[in-house]
Amino acid sequence: MDNRYLDMRGVEELTGYKKSYIYREIKHGRFPRQVKNGSSSRWPAEQVIQWLNTKFTHQ
Numbered sequence: 479m480d481n482r483y484l485d486m487r488g489v490e491e492l493t494g495y496k497k498s499y500i501y502r503e504i505k506h507g508r509f510p511r512q513v514k515n516g517s518s519s520r521w522p523a524e525q526v527i528q529w530l531n532t533k534f535t536h537q
Contacts, residue, residue, distance in 0.1 A: 483513065483520035492526055 486497055493500070503509035510529055512519035 482523040484523050484526060485518070485520060488523075489521050489526055492523075493530060 484492065486500070489500060490496060495503075500509055504511060510521055510525035512521050
């Protein structure tokens with residue numbers, strides 16, 4: 479189990495998508511929701527990787 483968290487830059491680098499696309503996907507329930515810690519947002523790396531795997535296996 480991967481307990482790392484990614485900031486937006488890390489999510490963009492891992493997925494290849496820009497912030498606007500990621501937030502649009504969150505809004506529509508198609509991307510993992512961020513975890514808020516004060517004013518910063520982080521995404522569990524494991525959930526982002528699972529999202530990528532699902533996205534590319536269902537195309």
